[in-house]
Amino acid sequence: MKMVVAYVKTSKLDDVKETLKEAGVGGLTVSEARGFGRQRGHPETYRGQEYPVEFVPKIRIEVLCDDDDAVGIAEKVMAAARTGRIGDGKISITPVEQVWRIRTGETGKGAL
Numbered sequence: 296m297k298m299v300v301a302y303v304k305t306s307k308l309d310d311v312k313e314t315l316k317e318a319g320v321g322g323l324t325v326s327e328a329r330g331f332g333r334q335r336g337h338p339e340t341y342r343g344q345e346y347p348v349e350f351v352p353k354i355r356i357e358v359l360c361d362d363d364d365a366v367g368i369a370e371k372v373m374a375a376a377r378t379g380r381i382g383d384g385k386i387s388i389t390p391v392e393q394v395w396r397i398r399t400g401e402t403g404k405g406a407l
Contacts, residue, residue, distance in 0.1 A: 296391040296407070297365035299358045302328060303376040303384040308354045314375035315358065320368065321407065324357040333381065353384060359394060359407060 303311055308325065315323060329350035338345050358368055365388045377383055396406040 301356045301386040302353045307376040310375040328355040
């Protein structure tokens with residue numbers, strides 16, 4: 296099993312969610328995140344005064360999936376989240392050793 300984790304712009308969440316739904320992804324987890332990459336934040340203007348925003352708001356999307364589906368899911372997220380500008384985000388795929396469904400006690404693929 297694999298965990299696909301994507302950090303995307305907040306404005307792209309609905310696009311990514313719909314794309315994954317259409318692709319048959321059974322579930323995902325979404326949380327708010329803040330961080331910076333190469334751009335090191337950005338300036339914001341409030342009441343005529345400019346302030347540096349060091350941590351840019353992002354959305355973290357996690358999808359637990361079968362090994363064979365991970366790259367396809369990552370590619371679908373990338374296509375849905377891409378704007379072509381700095382700050383589009385990152386995607387990583389990591390191995391998952393074991394999964395349990397708490398309600399039934401199922402493990403492995405059956406728990407997905």
